Every structure is written in structure tokens, then in C-alpha cells.
Amino acid sequence: MNQPYLLLTPGPLSTSAAVKEAMQVDLSTWDQDYLAITEDIRQQLVALAQAKLDTYTTVLLQGSGSYGVEAVLNTVLPKKEQQAYGCLMIAINGAYGKRMAEMADRLQIQHVDLEVPETEPITLEMVQAFFKKHCEITHFAMIHCETTTGILNPIETIFPWIKAQNVTTIVDAMSSFGGIPIDVPTLGIDFLISSANKCIQGVPGFSFVIANCRQLENCQNRSTSVSLDLYAQYISFKEHPGKWRFTSPTHTVLAFQEALHELALEGGIEARHCRYHQNQAALVAGMQSLGYETILPTDYQSPIITTFKMPSDSFDFQTFYNILKRRHFVIYPGKTTKVPSFRIGTIGNVDGTQIATLLETIKTVQQYL
Template sequence: MSAHGSPVGRRWVLMNPGPVNTSEEVRAALGGPDLCHREPEFTSLMSRVRHKATAVCGGNAEHTAVVLTGSGTAALEAAVGVVPDTGGLLVVDNGHYGRRLYEIATLLGIRCVRLELGWGTPIEPDLVDRALAVDPGLTHVAVVHHETSTGMLNDVAALAAVARRHGRRIVVDAISSVGAEPVDIARDGIDWLVGTANKCLEGMPGLSFVCAAHTDFAELRRRAPRSYYLDLGRHYQAQEHAGAPAFTPSVPLFYAFETALDLALAEGTVTRGARYLRLADRLRAGLSALGLRMPVHPRHRAIALTAVELPEGLTFERLHRALKDEGFVVYAAQEQFAGGFFRLSTMGAMDEKDIDSFLAVLARLLPGQEVR
């Protein structure tokens, strides 16, 4: 700790699903030169970041990305706001973040139908098909790709196909998946894809983005916006045509995000996903050997997060405190899983040694062993 009590020089293995451990290159990039966001140097930086973010989403020449200074939730709210006043939104909800989509839409005054399936319940495309068939006023569908409340991965490509058959648009929350899980805006027929600099892209938290077709962004300027700061039409016009951000951005985060994107594109989504999966498989095998239960069926698990049932007699608070003392930060479960589960992420700059060390520490802390 520093003289002021900050954790300078200490490395915690962040097994929470974002912020994640980052590389030395990404952290070093934060120290780039002071730069005015209205100067051509920032215009060039912003354009490169937008281009690389589009590429990591699988976009082609028809697509672009708008980058916002704000967490992934900021970009998600901006994307949900594209639903027109005359439209409606079908929210597919099988976890905490599915419900968050519904709450955002409701607060924005969007007519919304919530297809509530229950936490950890796989999405059947036929249910979405029927919901759209009976309500032609639902112009858009919204779904979470990686539902981190449970660690479930939803088949967004199948849902996008259903939406296309009905002539509807789809908004995908890929905040916890883009960069490692198989999601591709062009291949999968996604209209609006939301991501963040952190999580699987291994950048710093504080920047997020929306990837979509140029034509869809441009069309937004013909509508009354639902928000001032989170008006995607405003941001697109500023970034695409004025070559400057609509509002003052976090310049250092752009430096770090470009470095993270360069690393992500060099590694590739398939290779990064395979790296995360090796860590997840190693972790899950160790958890099973310790007798710990994982509620989501292996066929539906995301590669980057695992929900785990707490052993009887051990609270999350005691487990978190003891693990943090040993250098590992784990995450509490939410709502329906709160009290009975905890969550472990394998995204970010961690390796097999981190997993093995974690499992060894966890084994010492299970009931029957003393927890400080």
C-alpha cells in the first residue's frame, strides 16, 4: 500500500467479470501525451479506434462504431434508445441483465414486452417467433449475449434470424462477450451490437461503443432523441462527419483502448476464446474435484464466467475476504442467486498459474478448514 492506502504495486487476480486484469502494454498506454480532443491528432486516434472496434465486431465497410465515454451501460442505453416512438421492443430476459434491458426501455418511455423465461433458462427461438407474430408493433428485439448473472451464453444468431424473418431489428448486449465469444455483426445479422473497452477486449473501463450500419446511424438524425448525452445520432454525426467527439472524451482511455484493440485483433477472437476456454476448463475441473456445483449446463456456459454454488456453512462475505487476503478477487451473485452462489471470471490477462493458485487457496478455505 502507498502512504495514502492505495494498492500501488500490488497485483490482485481479478476473477470478477470486469474490470479485468490488463497487460503492461495497455496500462502503459494510459500515459500518452496530453491532447486536446478538438485537434487533428485526436481525430486520427478516434478514427483508428472506431475502425478497430468495428473490425473486432466483425463489421464490414457498411458498418462503423460510435465510441462513448461511459461504461457499457451507457452504450446499452444509447442503443436501446434507437427504438422509434412508433415502435416497440421485445426484451428476451433470462437473467439480471435481460431485466436491465427491460428497465432501461421502460425508463426511456418505450413500449416494451418482456419475455421473462427465468434465470438460467435457455432461450427457445420459437418463443421469440410467436411473440413477434402476435404483436406486429414490436419493431425491435433486445437480448443479452453473455448473461453474466448466471454465466449463460445465449444464441443471438438464432434470435437474429427470427427477427429478420419478421422484418424486425435486433439489439444485442455483447458487453461481456465481444472479443472472445463467437459474435459477428455481419455474419449473424445483428443490427445494433453493444460492447465495452474492458472485459473480453482487455482494455480499461470507461469507454463503450455501439456498432451498426452507417445507414442506421444516419437515420437516427431524422428522429427526436430520447437523451441528450446518449443520443447516438448526435455522436455519429460528430464522429463521422465533424471528425470530433460530441462532448469531451476520456483521452487517456482512447490510448489504452487502441492498444487493447491491437492486441485483440492480433490474437483474434477464436484464439482468445480458446485461451479463455482453457482457463475455464481448468477452473471448472478443479471446482468439480472440490465437490462444488455449477448450475448452468455445460452446453450453455459462456467461456468467460462460471457461477458456483457456495458450500454449506460458508458465506460469500467470508469467502471474499479470505480470498482477497490471498490476492484473488471474486464476485458476488445477484438477486435470485444471491446468498447461494458466487461468480468466477476467466477473462483478462490471467494464466494457468493463476487458476492453479486460486484452486489451491480455495481448497484450504472450504468447510473443515479455518477461514480467517
């Protein structure tokens, strides 16, 4: 068998042999064993969010993380033609916040946007100042780890204040949940969205929403989509435990069950966060020794993915990418709009030894650039 690639990306990411092996079983979506697995996953995710099953639930949804985000906006927010009133504030400092705004436009959701430069964190002071200008806000959404740059926005200071304003809160924790501890009830988060192929270290196929039950139960008949109706999916799980409304990605679910088992064996989210942090610190130290600069300061850099400036005007990223790929390392192109850059992820089934090998490889191949 050929040597597998090491995916140094923000997801999909490198998974363990056991996660891959778990997918080698065919199960019916009506099978009692499969229904039990789905229910177990839902309950484990609530526990990882440090929440209780009497107040929070997990809704699984077929599709990528963006499907989960759009399902939440579509289900939770009233539309312009509906009688119930709602105005969504979106705090944006990267491409994924902008994607939320695009979704809101398509869904005909009234929204006001706080836009911050993509290399700066969104702060509580910015949010408070924006609130003073917009008394119509009823809902609030933002990205936790914005992988456009790898910036980590301080939800721990922002969300408790937002919740105190009697506003419904939504966080896209796509690239952070499972790799960074998040106490959902303490922070006052009503809807947290993530995906199977991120820090839990599963494979692509479904997203999930950890939701405040009381808030979700107020959303009946708001969805203008059949398949992206989060409330309907919740009712299906509630009335028929483990049963998705439509055909579910059974193999992905089995992989995710194994990934949750591996997370527990590692020591939980705190231990995984420590490994990711060590990976990222080693990567940055090594890259800086080779002459590469990060685009963000350490203060608000996440352990998820790091953006590096192109070292010179003549640096050809595609050549760099191709050489590394031939040596079984896959990195990411840059996504910043103002600074030429590239990105290297430090999550997934990756450890310090592999980061050290990557750095040695980069040192070796620089002569070809």
C-alpha cells in the same frame, strides 16, 4: 510495489502492464494524433465484427456499458409521444435484460417482454412463439452473455430469424464481444453494444456501438437526451473524423488502442476465445474436485464467468472473499435470485497458470470456512 489483485470478474478485469502504461500520456481531444487514434479504433472494431465500413460504423460513447445500451434504446426507438410507431421486444433471462426493460420504461418506449428463468437459455422456439402473440413488434433486443449466471444465449440461431421478420435487432454483447466470435452482418445484427473494459481487455471509460449505417441514419431527432444521442455522436464522427461531441476519456482511449494491439498479437478473437475457454474449463474441473457445483450445465455455459452454488448453508461468502482478496484474488458475489451462489470470471489478462494458483489457494483456505 504491492502485488496487484487478479480480478476474476466480468469487467473491470485484470489488464496488462502495457495497457496500464499506455495511459501515462496526456493528449488534447483536438490533437491530430488523438483524432487519428480514435478513427483507427472505430475502424478496427468494425473489422472485429466481421463487417464492412461501407455498411457498418462504430460510435464511441463516454460512460459505462449501460450508457451505451440506454443510448441505443433512446436513439433507435420512437417514444410514446412521437408520431413514428415502434414496439420493442426484450428477451430476458437475467438482471441485464431486466435493466433494459427498466430503461425502456423510463424512456417511455413501448415494449413487450419475454421472461425466461435465469438458469435457462432463451431459444429460437421461445422467441417464435412470443412473436406469434405480438404482431406489433418492430424492434428486438436481448443479452448475448448474461453475466447474472454466465449463460450464453444462442444469438446465432435467433437473430437471423428475427431479421427475416423485418425487425430492427439490438444485442447487448457487453461481456462477449472480443472474446467470442460474432459475425455481425451474417447474423443480421443492426446494433451491437459493448464496452472498453470487457473482452478487449481495456479499462473503464467508454462504451461502443457497432451499428448498421442505414438503420442509424433513420434515427435523427428520436433521442430525448442530449448526451445519449447516438445519432448526434455518429454525425460528429462522420463530419469531424475522430472528434467526440463532448470531452472524451483520452487516457482510456490510449489504453484501448494498446488493448486492440494485444488482441491482434494474441491471434485475434478466435485465439482469445480459446484461452478463455481453457481458463473456464480448468476452473470448473478444479472447483468440482473441491466439491463445488456449477449452477449451469456445460451446454450453455459461457467462457466468461461461472456461477457456483454455495457448498453449504453455513458457507460464509464474505469470509471466503476476504481470504482470497488477502491472497490477491478478487471474485464476485452471486447475482441469481433463487440460489445462493458466487461467481468467478475467467476473462482478462488471465491464463491457466493463474487459474491453477487460484484453485490451489482455494484448496488451502477451505479449512478457514
